[in-house]
Amino acid sequence: MNRKWVVPTLYILFLMLPIYGLLSMSFKTTNEILGGFSFFPQQFTLANYIKIFTDPTWYNGYINSLIYVVINTLISVSVALPAAYAFSRYRFLGDKHLFFWLLTNRMAPPAVFALPFFQLYSAIELFDTHLAVALAHCLFNIPLAVWILEGFMSGIPKELDETAYLDGYSFPRFFVRIFIPTIAAGIGVTMFFCFMYSWVELLLAKTLTSVSAKPIAATMTRTASTSGYELGLLAAAGSLTIIPGAFVIYFVRNYIAKGFALGRV
């Protein structure tokens, strides 16, 4: 008898359990959640979602988050592309050390950087802007992007570059017309990881904003408001934060394994 399905099914079941818990809570009222555990919503309600989509303090959180995440992803990838190219193609003094130490910024917890960033951004009036968060996240995402892209670029033989030069391509033309399309998959994977790290990062985003660029993660993690506990609402907000990630994963699903296989993620 074929029982190959057992283990994957259990795996997926356990994996989905917390997400199901969140989803089911989002369709309950706060009173029901506090009242006791039930597997299905007893009084099914869409009120939580309606509230999020109609109340600007809620939906602006999503918009703010998306804005700084997109800005960050674009900055990270466009800065990392030439850097990764240099690391993969040229030998220079201390290149290997520099490449490794790119990752040091990922070794410290973000909390370490929160205070200096806060002071700096307050001084140059970047505090509470989307750019502030986007730039702060570059601290983690640019090294990561360089690291991932370098892996993909090193998989492309150097002879490709030379063939292009022999064919008469100038460096910029080669880079844009030939090289970037060749590593498109790598760029996709890199963008995905930049997007995800920036999307889920809470501490810096929360510290560097107050009102006008407040991210959803900050809105979502306030447990109590003036109207008391709003657990149903928080669950609905949480469920919605999963959607962008799932959406991005769908586009890079075929390449993501390659990113992991390169050992760079």
Add this chain to the structure above:
Amino acid sequence: MAIELDNVSLRVGAETHIYETSLSLEPGQFNILLGTTLSGKTSLMRLMAGLEKPSSGRLLVNDQDVTGIPVQKRSVAMVYQAFINYPSFSVYDNIASPLRVAGLPRNEIDEKVRSFAELLKLTPMLDRLPNELSGGQQQRTALARALVKGAELVLLDEPLANLDYKLREELRDELPKMFADTGATVVYATSEPLEALMLGGYTATINEGRVIQFGQTSTIYRNPDSLTSARVFSDPPVNVASIDKRGGTAYLSDSVSWTVPARLAEMPDGSYTIGVRPHHLSPQGAGVEVSGEVQIAEISGSESIIRVIVEGNNWVSETHGIHSYEFGQSASFFFNSSRCLYFDVNEQLIETQG
């Protein structure tokens, strides 16, 4: 175009990849760089292409110094051992790319691409991506791109090494013909002496970063000017032994001796080296008889390759027909003493007369 290396050398860090080399290639000539892996064939090609800047010396194209001129401004095309194509371009766009960069009109590009695709049997594949092609087709695409450009210098770096046997034979036939019409100076690197012989043209034997000898392929094969050149241009390796010349007689050992040919007779007595090509050493026939202990006999097609120890030297005999031997069996082999190569103490050839 005529290309000349004038005392060119290449050092990378503390290592010398190419020692001072001078080499002059005539326009429209088919040239072969023959040497083992890491002998410096690729480095020489990269110097000719301008991909590598020489550490010393000059590179002259049609008597003009081009050292340091960027590759984009030179009329050079190169095909590598690994099939290099632009992965995101279709076969058509791959072939068209050098023409597009040069800014040719659209209809002219189309005409050229289609005619070269036809020549290289790529017409049905024009819309495919390189990754969807077989190795042979990928290399044909790379060749088409090198040809379409009409470059005056075409560098082929072991272009057939990664192809399977049948395709290699087929392309090896076609290659010199394709380039003969274009008038381009072709440089072809290979590590296989037999391939060099089949391609003809001119050959430079290369060993450890030095050009040993340059001239017509058949001349180089018949008259290698040094032992190194003979070693490079022989597969299986040339059989070498030292002999002692006393009077008019050469002694391989006390029991094996023969009358030396005229060219050696004029030389003073002393120690010399002989080189016997494997196919000149045969188990039957006449000439100098040597006996040896057979190590292994391999059969390759209708030929036998017999490895034998002769007077303490590892020798190989390549001979027609199938011969079987036991391990350790002693057997007699014969070679023609006037046809073998004689080298002096400096491993330089003692010239054949005429």
